[in-house]
Amino acid sequence: MKITRHQNRRIHVGSVEIGGGSPISIQSMTNTLTQNIDATVEQIHRLVEAGAEIVRVAVPSHKDTAALKEILRQATVPIVADVHFHFDRAIEAIEAGVHKIRLNPGNIRDREKVARVIAAAKDAGIPIRIGVNSGSIRTTDQLGEHLDEEHLLKLMLDELDSYIRYFQEQKFENLVLSGKSSDVPMTIDLYRAIAERYDYPLHLGLTHAGTILTGAVRSADALGVLLYQGIGDTVRVSLSGDPVEEIYVAKQILSDFGLRKFSSPELVCCPTCGRCQVDLPEVVARVEKELRKIRKHLKVAVMGCIVNGPGEAADADIALVAGVDAGFIYVRGERKARVKPQDMVAALMEHIEKF
Ligand code: SF4
Structure with missing residues (x-):
């Protein structure tokens, strides 16, 4: 059976298109210290050799963003800077020429700072991925009781809603969305709800998916259900260990659903x-x-x-x-x-x- 893909916008991450019916791209993230240029470039090359089409690098410090120019010079695929708490890192990464920023706006409470990142990305013409993670949402009520899935889902969607409204107020729509959890049914429900509400392309993945075995199975469970329903435009399988294995798992999932055909056996x-x-x-x-x-x-x-x-x-x-x-x-x-x-x-x- 042919899968009918969810209709949405298309954005560009360097030379790679995401959404709007373009092939579902495979991405991964390096686990080297980004400031160690040789190790990071070597890992990017190995990821690309295995089939990665976009690679994300963490930039927790100024030394990491300072390394980006040289990493970008040597990389043969678009590079995404993963920014957590420091908006300056996002600005520095954009100035270095990265092709996309991954931002958790919930971690940058000062909206003025988010506005500056948005303005810089707009000037550079690059997209921003914004998302919610179950890890950044309070999972207990005032009495310390764990929230049920429905309640948690609503909180995550409300949070994502508020981010998106803010980006829209800033007239920035060059967005990719994600909503991650390490829980498979939660991830499926969350992405289905996001796909129903918005027409921005979706980055699929679970947080902390696990070891090669558990991570591959959990990713195949969640991504499989979503992809089969036509949801998802770019995927990242998260595994602990060598990220190159993530690429093989992602390729297997996409080829099993007939969504991509790779030049590999x-x-x-x-x-x-x-x-x-x-x-x-x-x-x-x-x-x-x-x-x-x-x-x-x-x-x-x-x-x-x-x-x-x-x-x-x-x-x-x-x-x-x-x-x-x-x-x-x-x-x-x-x-x-x-x-x-x-x-x-x-x-x-x-x-x-x-x-
Ligand atoms: S191929 Fe032979 S060894 Fe393998 S499962 Fe079938 S019968 Fe058993």
Whole structure:
């Protein structure tokens, strides 16, 4: 089934379009000290190599904004400055030439200061992402009781409403919106409500999604439901650890819903069962690592036995069926080679290169 995307405005983050039906872009955030230019640029390059289309960097100090000019000179994708409490950092980042600012206006209580950031972004012609986070909302009432989801949702929407009204009063509409929580149903409800109310493009993500396993699952849960309903224009999967993994998870989610087609292979493998006589997870891990170097779209299957493997891999472009004495390579369902177990990953990669 084809997903009908939510109709909204289109904005530009450097060369990348967000919203208005443009392809859903993938972003991530560096976790190096931004002021460490070499480490930050190296991580940006790795993110881009994996498929990041926009990269955000935190700029908590003046040393960080001072590093931006050189980072921007070396980066090959648009760079977003993430500003938390200090409006001066936002102004400095805009002066350095960043392509977008991420601001939590709730953290800059002085509206005069927000107005100065808005004026600077307007002059530079760059968008601002504003959003609410469940973390910045008081989650208990005066008696210390936890608020129910409905109440919390209303508070977050009211807060977002007040920010947006303020930006509109300043005649600034070059906006991207977000509403994040680490709770999956809350995130879904929040984004659905935001998409109903406004026609600004939406940045999807959860806060503190978790480790690679829990974060990938939670992100797929929340983003999957929203994307399937046509909501979302740019995504960031938050995982703790190497942010490069975020890109692979985001690409998987988008390609699973048919929303993007990437020049990278899609890997499927069998779960293994009592028929499998090889260490398939080890083989799959090696194949996955090798596939990250390949820049073409094809479906690759890795199966754990010769009994059912060929049949179960029938819809893959290329399959490796790992038997105990030999590995078999299939191309579009046809057996092409029988190789020694120690050569099977190399043989698979050779056939992928030739494909
Ligand atoms: S391919 Fe073979 S080993 Fe893998 S799940 Fe199917 S029957 Fe089991």
